Amino acid sequence: MDSVWSVFFVASIFLFFLSAIFLYKKTSGHKTGSSQYRRSPLPLGTLGWPFLGETLDFIACAYTDHPESFMDKRRRMYGKVFKSHIFGSATIVSTDAEVSRSVLQSDATTFVPSYPKSLTELMGKSSILLINGSLQRRIHGLIGAFFKSSSLKAQITHDMHKYVQESMAAWKENHPIYIQDEAKKVSSLSLSLSSHTQKETQGRTDKDKQSAHTYTHSKYRAHVAFEAKKKMVKLVHKVIQEKRESNSIDSTVPKDVVDVLLNDTSELLTDELISDNMIDLMIPGEDSVPVLMALTVKYLSDCPAALQQLTEENMKLKKLKDGLGEPLCWNDYLSLPFTQNVITETLRMGNIINGVIRKAMKDVNIKGYFIPKGWCVFAYFRSVHLDDNQYNSPHQFNPWRWHEKDMSTCSFTPFGGGQRLCPGLDLARLEVSIFIHRFVTQFRWEAEDDSIVNFPTVRMKQRMPVWVKRRTDPQL
Ligand code: HEM
Known part of the structure; x- marks a missing residue:
């Protein structure tokens, strides 16, 4: 029986690492589309657990009196702009006022709004919050x-x-x-x-x-x-x-x-x-x-x-x-x-609105921070305020x-x-x-x-x- 458990244990560890590598390759091993950004590194940070990313930690902090503690901790470790993986998406979190301003001022060729699927279905595809x-x-x-x-x-x-x-x-x-x-x-x-x-x-x-x-x-x-x-x-x-x-x-x-x-x-x-x-x-x-x-x-x-x-x-x-x-x-x-x-x-x-989420339509570089195409940016106003x-x-x-x-x-x-x-x-x-x-x-x-x-x-x-x-x- 012991040996069955050992095999099961080793197999679980193996699967865990396999999925971690898969997620890492999917999100970090990004091949930049344009040569202009090929050398730019991604912001520091961690993508957290396979599939879950850092969502649980984000939610646990969100329920406290200081929801910004999730951001504060990472800001101290990685700086005002860092990478994470929340709500199912590889995300660059910006707690930097100027980076967030650049994101907000970009047009739809660079960033488009991004909401969870359940919300987009509710809003309807012609909602101003979704159209570009x-x-x-x-x-x-x-x-x-x-x-x-x-x-x-x-x-x-x-x-x-x-x-x-x-x-x-x-x-x-x-x-x-x-x-x-x-x-x-x-x-x-x-x-x-x-x-x-x-x-x-x-x-x-x-x-x-x-x-x-x-x-x-x-x-x-x-x-x-x-x-x-x-x-x-x-x-x-x-x-x-x-x-x-x-x-x-x-x-x-x-x-x-x-x-x-x-x-x-x-x-x-x-x-x-x-x-x-x-x-x-x-x-x-x-x-x-x-x-x-x-x-x-x-x-x-x-x-x-x-x-x-x-x-x-x-x-x-x-x-x-x-x-x-x-x-x-x-x-x-x-x-x-x-x-x-x-x-x-x-x-x-x-x-009341703690931040907004946008999705990059192409590789973008803001103030030296590289945001790969397809990644989300969470411009988190609360940390700035x-x-x-x-x-x-x-x-x-x-x-x-x-x-x-x-x-x-x-x-x-x-x-x-x-x-x-x-x-x-x-x-x-x-x-x-x-x-x-x-x-x-x-x-x-x-x-x-x-x-x-x-x-x-x-x-x-x-x-x-x-x-x-x-x-x-x-x-x-
Ligand atoms: C305390 C009250 C309010 C707050 C804090 C607030 C906050 C915001 C924020 C942060 C956005 C930007 C969303 C984004 O960039 O994706 C926004 C957009 C919007 N708000 Fe408000 N809002 C408030 C009240 C209102 C009111 C009273 C109306 C109108 C009845 C309104 C209508 C809209 C519309 C239509 C947009 C979308 C604009 C667009 O995407 O072009 N908001 N609001």
């Missing part, structure tokens, strides 16, 4: 221009006021209020972007939001998410059909993103493409923006000096506008400097640092950069500013203990429970 080249630029341009328009910002401000007011009016003082859930309820983007102005679709909004919700939160439970997405696609298709049939689109003043895309005269935009993209646009409104709201409340609750200054700034604006008898408009919010610094600092520390060479005491919430610091550098990229820079960045800030303004000017609160979960998506573990008291001293 001129079609991506076209859609990005159309959506971006619409999101910048003051008419949309005015509409969002109006809607948000209404939703936030209605929702906060119902808050009870002797019950915990879950900020993350409340933020989700009032995040009006999904409505504003698809069909909020269409009276005939009003009855559908709850179902619509529910499907978006299920889709977002079950990205990792493929079947449920797929069913939810199918429902949403059907719904958006119906909206498109109705719009086409009723000929109701005003090309000069588009009311929502469906109008913007339907107005396009290039005939590149099919109904399938429009609905896939509408769904992508619903997700941040349902997910990232409410999380940003909840994180802002969390950091403010933990930093009384910042809360005090932010409250004073917002109270001052309220008093001024009340005195003039004017409602607050979108640029009032975006021009509150300290409030904007608080949101900026929340984006830096919160890292928490790098003590870039930010003093990076783990400390310090909105005052932004008085002097420039936001438009490659060491601050919560919204990505280059050709795929998030077109919704202003809207996200606007929504959060409105929510926070209404919250601090109407309530005082005590926060319960809660912590931030970073994987698979960033969120508050307990949904950020707070106990509120209505202000009886509206001027502070």
Whole structure:
């Protein structure tokens, strides 16, 4: 019996080394396609276990309070750019702001987005997150221009006021209020972007939001998410059909993103493409923006000096506008400097999108780092945002640092950069500013203990429970 075990043991070791050599040859023994890079070495690092690579270690760190510890450890050993093997792909991880900027700024002939298969199936092949080249630029341009328009910002401000007011009016003082859930309820983007102005679709909004919700939160439970997405696609298709049939689109003043895309005269935009993209646009409104709201409340609750200054700034604006008898408009919010610094600092520390993954379409050399064709690059923003060479005491919430610091550098990229820079960045800030303004000017609160979960998506573990008291001293 002993000899059987010995044979089995030796055979296992042999198989282990065989697969390690196979993996090593497949990923490290890369023959460069172009002579230009033939001499360039790969960045240092290890590809980890056969097949698994370093994925388990990555995930184990991702579940802790310091998901960047996976990167920190390797940064210390190999430098800011290193090779690894995560989520089934040979990957160059960049925690170097300039290397990541080069990756983001490259066009689709050099790098294309890369997502796990389960996600690409969910997104649909025409999603802006997956398409490349001129079609991506076209859609990005159309959506971006619409999101910048003051008419949309005015509409969002109006809607948000209404939703936030209605929702906060119902808050009870002797019950915990879950900020993350409340933020989700009032995040009006999904409505504003698809069909909020269409009276005939009003009855559908709850179902619509529910499907978006299920889709977002079950990205990792493929079947449920797929069913939810199918429902949403059907719904958006119906909206498109109705719009086409009723000929109701005003090309000069588009009311929502469906109008913007339907107005396009290039005939590149099919109904399938429009609905896939509408769904992508619903997700941040349902997910990232409410999380940003909840994180802002969390950091403010933990930093009384910042809360005090932010409250004073917002109270001052309220008093001024009340005195003039004017409602607050979108640029009032975006021009509150300290409030904007608080949101900026929340984006830096919160890292709602911790990085992006691209796949090299050819051999590339950036700052002396060789990236072979077919490899992925993980531009990991979180490590840059928490790098003590870039930010003093990076783990400390310090909105005052932004008085002097420039936001438009490659060491601050919560919204990505280059050709795929998030077109919704202003809207996200606007929504959060409105929510926070209404919250601090109407309530005082005590926060319960809660912590931030970073994987698979960033969120508050307990949904950020707070106990509120209505202000009886509206001027502070
Ligand atoms: C806190 C809120 C948000 C964060 C942190 C965020 C972050 C990001 C990041 C990092 C990217 C770049 C992805 C890449 O390079 O592959 C991105 C792209 C994108 N975001 Fe956002 N986003 C937010 C809110 C929004 C909102 C409110 C919208 C619109 C409703 C939006 C729409 C988009 C779209 C359409 C893209 C794809 C652009 C393209 O590939 O051309 N985002 N976002």
